Amino acid sequence: MKTRRDVFQAIADPTRRAIIMLLTAGALTPNAIAGHFNSSRQAVSKHLHILSECEIVRQEQRGREIHYHLNADKMKEIEKWLEQFKQLLTKRFNQLDNVLEQLKLKRK
Amino acid sequence: MKTRRDVFQAIADPTRRAIIMLLTAGALTPNAIAGHFNSSRQAVSKHLHILSECEIVRQEQRGREIHYHLNADKMKEIEKWLEQFKQLLTKRFNQLDNVLEQLKLKRK
DNA sequence: ATTTTGTGCTACTATATGGTTGCAAATATA
DNA sequence: TATATTTGCAACCATATAGTAGCACAAAAT
Numbered sequence: 001m002k003t004r005r006d007v008f009q010a011i012a013d014p015t016r017r018a019i020i021m022l023l024t025a026g027a028l029t030p031n032a033i034a035g036h037f038n039s040s041r042q043a044v045s046k047h048l049h050i051l052s053e054c055e056i057v058r059q060e061q062r063g064r065e066i067h068y069h070l071n072a073d074k075m076k077e078i079e080k081w082l083e084q085f086k087q088l089l090t091k092r093f094n095q096l097d098n099v100l101e102q103l104k105l106k107r108k
Numbered sequence: 109m110k111t112r113r114d115v116f117q118a119i120a121d122p123t124r125r126a127i128i129m130l131l132t133a134g135a136l137t138p139n140a141i142a143g144h145f146n147s148s149r150q151a152v153s154k155h156l157h158i159l160s161e162c163e164i165v166r167q168e169q170r171g172r173e174i175h176y177h178l179n180a181d182k183m184k185e186i187e188k189w190l191e192q193f194k195q196l197l198t199k200r201f202n203q204l205d206n207v208l209e210q211l212k213l214k215r216k
Numbered sequence: 217a218t219t220t221t222g223t224g225c226t227a228c229t230a231t232a233t234g235g236t237t238g239c240a241a242a243t244a245t246a
Numbered sequence: 247t248a249t250a251t252t253t254g255c256a257a258c259c260a261t262a263t264a265g266t267a268g269c270a271c272a273a274a275a276t
Contacts, residue, residue, distance in 0.1 A: 012120035013234080017189070024196035031252065043235055045254070050233095064243035064252050072197055079190055081125070082183065088132035089180055121264080139222065151265055153224070158263095172222050172273040 007077045010054045015039055016047050020056065023070035027060065030068070115185045118162045123147055124155050128164065131178035135168065138176070 011017050015037065022028065022036055034044040048068055051057040056074045060067040119125050123145065130136065130144055142152040156176055159165040164182045168175040 008120050008122075008125070012116050014116075015234090017116070021193065021196060024193065024200055026200065029252080030254095039234095040236070041253085042237080042255095046234070049254090064241095066253070075190065075193060078186070082187055082190070085129065085132065085183060088129060092132050092134065123264090137222075138224095147264095148266070149223085150267080154264070157224090172271095174223070 005050070005053045007054055007056065007074055008081075010051055010056055011078065013047065015043075016051060019044070019047055019051065020070065020075075023057065023068060024072070027067040027069040029065050033068070113158070113161045115162055115164065115182055116189075118159055118164055119186065121155065123151070124159060127152070127155055127159065128178065128183075131165065131176060132180070135175040135177040137173050141176070 011020070018037065019033055022033060030041055030045050030048060033048070034041040037044065039047075048057060051068075052059065054074065055071055058069045058071050060069060119128070126145065127141060130141060138149055138153050138156060141156070142149045145152065147155075156165060159176075160167065162182065163179055166177045166179050168177060
């Protein structure tokens with residue numbers, strides 16, 4: 001099992017999805033984030049580390065505090081994949097349309 | 109670590125994403141799918157099992173062959189989450205707009 | 217009837233993951 | 247200066263994951 005670290009891996013965990021949602025409202029410190037969940041500060045820190053690696057999140061040091069900002073652009077990768085998926089689906093239905101078209105012609 | 113089995117977990121693995129893409133073109137047997145990848149038949153079967161559990165994929169027995177169909181509707185869950193995310197982002201920018209608006213007013 | 221083929225299922229392995237605990241470093245506060 | 251707070255980091259644990267190999271069973275093909 002190679003260590004993957006992509007956006008899809010990042011959003012696989014429900015806590016990380018929640019953190020992402022939370023950060024849409026603005027930057028927060030690890031402590032503040034942990035306060036919103038049942039997770040411990042360290043657990044949240046680990047999730048933030050993973051999110052940092054995927055560049056979904058960006059650190060900003062401010063004295064002893066670290067503010068975690070969301071990099072919303074990264075989310076576009078998922079959107080892109082979904083778009084690609086939907087396009088392939090459309091192609092398939094076009095093929096199905098062709099089949100139905102041909103059946104219609106035959107019936108004539 | 110609880111065993112999660114949701115769509116997000118399902119698309120976390122690149123092989124599974126590839127399988128999903130492959131099945132947009134139509135149903136395939138495990139052997140046929142494995143033929144498209146470097147993965148072994150057993151590995152693909154495991155992925156199909158996971159995809160079945162999330163209802164992304166549906167089995168159709170045909171003699172000794174099993175055809176795996178895509179349930180494209182499940183993918184909408186991801187779309188829905190993304191939509192929710194984007195909506196939250198918009199809200200944040202609206203708040204930012206309000207701040208700027210207020211600053212403008214103050215300057216007057 | 218025998219062989220081949222397609223598949224699922226059950227170990228088994230190595231590695232990843234999510235989480236906890238404890239410690240150290242840096243900054244803020246008294 | 248002494249103490250409290252915020253954080254990262256490393257060690258450790260239990261479980262999940264991805265993959266392999268082998269067996270069993272049913273359906274086709276010979």
